Amino acid sequence: MTRTRRFLTMLATAALLLTALATPTQAISSLKAAAAPAKHCVIVVGKAPPGQPSPIRSSACSADYATAQREAGATATVLLMEWFWNANNSPPNLTHIHGDYGDCDSAGYRIIVKDDWANNISGFNSYSHCNVVTGFNWPSTVDWSGDEQTWSNYSVCSCLLQGWVGSFMNDRIEAFWIRRG
Known part of the structure; x- marks a missing residue:
């Protein structure tokens, strides 16, 4: 027992x-x-008042781009930019910036980089005739001053594919001014 x-x-x-x-x-x-962490985020921005940042209309994150786009209400907007956490988007972690005003014109959009993306962007692509992009390290909402670098592409693609921003601005970007050149 x-x-x-x-x-x-x-x-x-x-x-x-x-x-x-x-x-x-x-x-x-x-x-x-x-x-x-979500792999894809979508931020919808509006047209910027002169010298001011573009207002953020909505944002959403999801494991896939289509869901994030739908949840942010971005289906009737234009894709303006993709931000890469690492150069050439390797491994993939994207934020997609959409504009509710349409393609870039000479005034363009002025986008403040917020949250985890501030000082963590290593590359980007811009679309919708946004072929001139200036990245700022310290944007003042009055004069957009600070360290800056401008990238441009005047080829027929009406885009700018910048897999790596270079050593000067790598992980230092806090704002973008994207426009048609």
Whole structure:
């Protein structure tokens, strides 16, 4: 009888131990899945008043671009930019900037880079006739001063594909002025 009791006690202890070990692992896995960063964010901006930043109309993040675009209400807007966390978007982590005013003109859009993206952009692409882009390290909303660099492309694509911003502005961009040149 003592052997049977000991065996049952050991069996119950093992079952409790397995349950205790499995529960935290499952909880941690669930937390990791819930805390996994979104791969695609969409920000919709409006036309900037003279010398001021473009107002942010909406934003959303999701695991895929189509869902983020839909949730941000960006389906009737134009894609202006894609920001890359790493040069040449490797590994992929994108924010897509959409304009609700249409393609770039000579006044363009003035976009303040916020949250985790500030001082973390290593590359970008611009579209919709936004072929001149100036990145600023310290934008003043009055005169948009500070360290800056301008990239341009006057080819037929009406875009600018800047996989890496270069060593001077890498991880230093806090604002963009995008426009048609």
